[in-house]
Amino acid sequence: MKKIIIILLLFVIAGSTKAQNNTKLFQQANDAYTASKYNNAIELYLEILSNGYESPNLYYNLGNSYFKINNIPQSIYYYEKSLKLKPNFDNADFNLKVANTKIVDKIDGVPLPFYMVWKISIENLFTLYGWSIIIIASLIVFLGLFIIYLMSNKIIIRKLSFWSSMFVFILFIFFNVCAYSQYLRIYDSKQAIVFDPSVNIKSSPDDKSTDIFVIHEGSKVSIIDKLGEWSEIKIANGSTGWVKTMSLKEI
Amino acid sequence: MIKVRTYILTILSFFLCLGLYAQQPKFTASTNSAIIGIGGSTQIVYTLVNGTSEGFQRPNFNGFTVTGSQKSSGGNMTLIVNGQVVQSGGEEKWIYQISGSKVGKYTVEPAKVKVKGQWLSSNSLTIEVSAKPPANKQNQGNNSGNGSVSANDVFVKASLTKSNPYQGEQTTISYKIYTRIPISQYAINKLASYTGFWTYDLIKDKDQPKQYSETVNGEKYMVAEIRKVALFPQKSGRLTIEPLEVECLAQVRVKSRKDPFDDFFNDPFFSNQFGSSYQNVKKTLKSNSIVVNVKPLPTNNAPDDFNGAVGSFTIKSEIDRTELKSNEAVTLKITISGKGNLSLIDKINTEFPTDFEVYDPKINDNISTTGGEISGTRTFEYLIIPRNPGVFTLKPIQFSYFDLAKGVYNTLSTQGYTLKVGKGTGNSGGVYSSAAKEDIKYIGSDIRFIYVKDNSLNKTGYFFFNSWLYYLLLLLPIVIFIVIIVVWRKQMNLRSNQALLKHKKATKVALKRLKTAEEFLKQNNKDNFYIEISKALWGYCSDKFSIPVSNLSVENISEKLKEKNISEEVINNFITTINNCEYARFAPLDESVSLQKIYDDSVSIISKLEQNLK
Numbered sequence: 001m002k003k004i005i006i007i008l009l010l011f012v013i014a015g016s017t018k019a020q021n022n023t024k025l026f027q028q029a030n031d032a033y034t035a036s037k038y039n040n041a042i043e044l045y046l047e048i049l050s051n052g053y054e055s056p057n058l059y060y061n062l063g064n065s066y067f068k069i070n071n072i073p074q075s076i077y078y079y080e081k082s083l084k085l086k087p088n089f090d091n092a093d094f095n096l097k098v099a100n101t102k103i104v105d106k107i108d109g110v111p112l113p114f115y116m117v118w119k120i121s122i123e124n125l126f127t128l129y130g131w132s133i134i135i136i137a138s139l140i141v142f143l144g145l146f147i148i149y150l151m152s153n154k155i156i157i158r159k160l161s162f163w164s165s166m167f168v169f170i171l172f173i174f175f176n177v178c179a180y181s182q183y184l185r186i187y188d189s190k191q192a193i194v195f196d197p198s199v200n201i202k203s204s205p206d207d208k209s210t211d212i213f214v215i216h217e218g219s220k221v222s223i224i225d226k227l228g229e230w231s232e233i234k235i236a237n238g239s240t241g242w243v244k245t246m247s248l249k250e251i
Numbered sequence: 252m253i254k255v256r257t258y259i260l261t262i263l264s265f266f267l268c269l270g271l272y273a274q275q276p277k278f279t280a281s282t283n284s285a286i287i288g289i290g291g292s293t294q295i296v297y298t299l300v301n302g303t304s305e306g307f308q309r310p311n312f313n314g315f316t317v318t319g320s321q322k323s324s325g326g327n328m329t330l331i332v333n334g335q336v337v338q339s340g341g342e343e344k345w346i347y348q349i350s351g352s353k354v355g356k357y358t359v360e361p362a363k364v365k366v367k368g369q370w371l372s373s374n375s376l377t378i379e380v381s382a383k384p385p386a387n388k389q390n391q392g393n394n395s396g397n398g399s400v401s402a403n404d405v406f407v408k409a410s411l412t413k414s415n416p417y418q419g420e421q422t423t424i425s426y427k428i429y430t431r432i433p434i435s436q437y438a439i440n441k442l443a444s445y446t447g448f449w450t451y452d453l454i455k456d457k458d459q460p461k462q463y464s465e466t467v468n469g470e471k472y473m474v475a476e477i478r479k480v481a482l483f484p485q486k487s488g489r490l491t492i493e494p495l496e497v498e499c500l501a502q503v504r505v506k507s508r509k510d511p512f513d514d515f516f517n518d519p520f521f522s523n524q525f526g527s528s529y530q531n532v533k534k535t536l537k538s539n540s541i542v543v544n545v546k547p548l549p550t551n552n553a554p555d556d557f558n559g560a561v562g563s564f565t566i567k568s569e570i571d572r573t574e575l576k577s578n579e580a581v582t583l584k585i586t587i588s589g590k591g592n593l594s595l596i597d598k599i600n601t602e603f604p605t606d607f608e609v610y611d612p613k614i615n616d617n618i619s620t621t622g623g624e625i626s627g628t629r630t631f632e633y634l635i636i637p638r639n640p641g642v643f644t645l646k647p648i649q650f651s652y653f654d655l656a657k658g659v660y661n662t663l664s665t666q667g668y669t670l671k672v673g674k675g676t677g678n679s680g681g682v683y684s685s686a687a688k689e690d691i692k693y694i695g696s697d698i699r700f701i702y703v704k705d706n707s708l709n710k711t712g713y714f715f716f717n718s719w720l721y722y723l724l725l726l727l728p729i730v731i732f733i734v735i736i737v738v739w740r741k742q743m744n745l746r747s748n749q750a751l752l753k754h755k756k757a758t759k760v761a762l763k764r765l766k767t768a769e770e771f772l773k774q775n776n777k778d779n780f781y782i783e784i785s786k787a788l789w790g791y792c793s794d795k796f797s798i799p800v801s802n803l804s805v806e807n808i809s810e811k812l813k814e815k816n817i818s819e820e821v822i823n824n825f826i827t828t829i830n831n832c833e834y835a836r837f838a839p840l841d842e843s844v845s846l847q848k849i850y851d852d853s854v855s856i857i858s859k860l861e862q863n864l865k
Contacts, residue, residue: 057702095698
């Protein structure tokens with residue numbers, strides 16, 4: 001028993017020193033950024049990443065640093081990463097829009113039907129973490145109300161608690177759908193940023209095939225399929241084609 | 252020269268017609284251009300004067316291709332002078348159109364003609380075919396097929412002062428007409444398009460071009476500068492200036508093939524006398540196209556406020572007053588003077604205190620083009636109205652340009668001012684409050700600042716939603732729920748068991764109480780007797796129906812009994828007995844009801860209930 005406690009304590013201490021180290025790095029990087037030493041800041045932020053830690057803010061700050069040294073593709077890449085972790089990240093969304101004005105391609109997205117817009121905006125009300133907490137909380141509320149229903153003798157209380165517990169149960173299912181849908185949309189769909197200055201999109205995974213269109217660095221594409229060193233991609237306006245995976249960096 | 256000579260000759264022959272009648276025949280060769288471009292063509296004319304040909308032998312035209320030939324005879328002219336018919340010597344012409352296809356100098360051998368039995372030789376000609384393609388194509392004249400102007404007679408040349416300027420540096424293109432023949436008028440048909448340039452016309456008055464003579468390839472030309480444009484490249488790289496097209500009317504002497512007699516009477520000036528005249532030939536000239544290699548400005552060290560000004564400039568600022576009252580206007584004048592693309596400086600980076608009302612600047616230009624270079628001043632006049640009293644600083648205004656002479660960026664700065672704004676007569680702010688309620692103006696678009704705190708650092712790739720902890724936390728409430736339900740159920744069971752037990756024991760308890768009551772009856776202890784009897788009856792019902800004693804009343808018991816199909820009589824009996832006991836306990840006893848009767852009734856009620864409530 002004593003041994004286990006000591007081992008656990010050691011883990012906690014080790015973890016906290018590591019976390020402290022990262023917080024320190026983060027602080028230093030912020031100082032470098034504020035002093036306009038953006039390259040320096042990038043190195044420090046990347047060090048935290050290489051320690052195996054990530055957060056929306058970290059990616060956001062990296063995006064900002066790259067933006068400041070005019071490396072737009074990298075900055076877009078990190079903003080997208082940040083938004084992936086935190087879809088309702090206002091500032092990242094804003095900065096991504098600013099960065100997107102600086103790239104060559106202006107691809108008009110296919111407008112989403114209104115219900116998709118609603119769906120996404122509801123899904124993005126909370127991060128996955130937020131949804132998880134809400135789901136657990138709603139489950140607890142539902143069970144609590146149900147217990148009240150079961151144990152109460154008074155008819156009014158029984159009625160009230162039954163219907164409210166049913167309502168919370170429906171909400172619970174709804175929250176689960178939201179969270180799972182966000183989970184699928186963000187973690188299951190593969191997206192990438194183009195890193196080569198200009199890329200010819202081919203009609204088939206073959207160097208000799210016809211060029212369909214050209215995209216430039218910083219554009220966001222969805223990866224549909226992969227074949228050898230080729231990836232089939234889709235851009236926002238719905239066009240698809242094949243490109244060497246080398247030219248892309250997956251978010 | 253030959254032409255001139257023949258011309259003089261013909262005039263002379265007109266005035267001294269008789270005396271000169273018996274002239275020797277003359278055979279000459281002439282061409283309209285001795286130098287032609289490769290693929291170009293020229294006319295070679297063999298002219299026989301004062302003679303009638305009896306035979307003609309053309310030369311070989313080695314090195315050329317004959318594209319056309321014709322013979323024309325000016326005919327023997329019949330003149331009537333002083334009533335006598337006089338015949339003047341005619342003129343015969345052999346015209347060959349030849350074109351050269353190989354570069355080089357070629358000699359056209361003399362042609363021969365037989366006059367009066369004798370062979371006459373013409374002079375030989377030297378024609379040079381140059382590698383330069385013909386600068387323009389010939390358009391035949393408006394009404395004449397035989398007047399022609401060669402590319403060497405008149406052409407338009409475009410030249411550039413600097414073919415390798417920086418982006419934003421001035422380079423001047425000028426178009427000149429070179430001509431050897433008289434030109435009566437010209438018009439610019441198609442202006443060159445200066446894509447990628449900002450332009451400024453240096454020749455304003457197009458009607459009076461500068462004229463001078465110049466020698467090109469040994470030939471003397473009259474040169475007229477018809478257009479001169481200052482160009483400021485707006486982008487770097489290879490920029491091509493398309494050719495300019497000029498249409499001009501050239502005056503060309505032509506030989507007439509018409510019947511001289513008609514001409515004689517038709518032409519009042521007799522200019523056609525011997526078959527030659529000047530004719531206006533419309534000709535379209537095209538200048539050469541020009542390629543400009545524009546160097547980009549160095550990108551490193553470019554100041555942030557650099558706006559594309561290139562040249563050499565100075566900046567000066569003036570303010571009309573520095574002490575004023577609120578709501579009064581003050582004028583700030585900023586003058587940029589110097590050489591370069593002044594007109595392209597459309598904005599300067601000004602920064603005024605926020606609650607100043609600043610109007611868009613009035614821009615005044617004073618541009619001169621002396622020496623072909625654009626220089627002058629551009630003045631920005633700002634009208635500023637401070638709306639609130641206070642002491643304000645007008646920051647120095649920075650202006651950056653690329654210094655061509657040094658090849659570096661240069662930043663100039665004006666002086667700053669301190670404005671002392673006193674309280675004005677008008678109520679400050681209040682009146683203009685509506686003006687202050689404006690939408691927020693976005694001055695620039697930049698990214699938002701970084702986050703300085705981060706409490707959410709997580710292991711890369713970890714997310715709570717699908718983790719075991721998440722599922723554990725979901726499972727936990729369910730487990731707790733089930734546990735609670737199970738415990739509660741057990742408790743409920745236990746309680747219902749107790750009720751059952753009570754139900755079973757009810758009769759026993761009641762009988763026990765009745766026994767105690769019997770003893771009290773024997774002792775004649777009335778109070779305790781009644782208590783025991785009512786306890787026995789109430790307690791029996793309480794246990795039988797699992798209703799706590801405190802909740803019991805006569806009404807709910809009789810209801811319950813009715814539900815159990817107990818006869819009215821028994822119920823009434825039960826109620827009277829209970830009531831009697833209650834009355835007896837608290838009120839003076841009605842002696843008519845003896846204790847013994849109450850006791851017997853109670854026993855009979857309980858035994859009857861017992862029978863029915865099994």
